[in-house]
Amino acid sequence: MEGEGDSRVHFSEVSDPWSSSRHVAVLQALDAVEKKLVTALRTAATAMSLMAPRVASEESSSLAFNSTCTEFLQLVKEIHTELANHIHLVSDYRTFARSTYGAEKDMEICREKVKVVSEQLQTLSRFLEDHYTPEES
The missing domain is CATH 1.20.5 (Single alpha-helices involved in coiled-coils or other helix-helix interfaces)
Structure with a gap:
């Protein structure tokens, strides 16, 4: 069994996973990541729609596309950082x-x-x- 200092959250060790504030904090952080994923997908869809031929000026479409792409990449970076902080919770490297x-x-x-x-x-x-x-x- 893992020691008290183990940084992993073992949900199976607790009968009620909501009993620990640490578990709640992890779940809230992962919920926030999930919401960022949805936002990232919507942002990507917006960027793709800006690629469609428009009657509007080419320059304003280009600026909007660049802005949307920057926002998307920032969201991906934030998602990656947050998931990297929690990956140890789901990865346990034990050989079969x-x-x-x-x-x-x-x-x-x-x-x-x-x-x-x-x-x-x-x-x-x-x-x-x-x-x-x-x-x-």
Whole structure:
């Protein structure tokens, strides 16, 4: 079990997830992110509608499009920042009990290392054959 200092929120450990003010704060923060996502989608739709041919001046459409795009990118940045602050709540990096993925990756890395060392030894061997002649006694 995780210690008291663990920064993760474990909803399964509490019978009533609303009993902790910390849980409520996290849920409120994620709710705010969800609202920003909706706003970002609406902003993107507005930007796309500004791309349609218009009778209005080209310059005002361009300025409106640039403004909307800037607003959209700012929203995406805020969403990314907020989700990055809470990603540890949903990501728990435990390997599957019978998974061989880690062992396979370790073996692949070891094979690559052996391959590199072997190539370096072959290069050194060729260099020695070309440039070094043993002195005869």
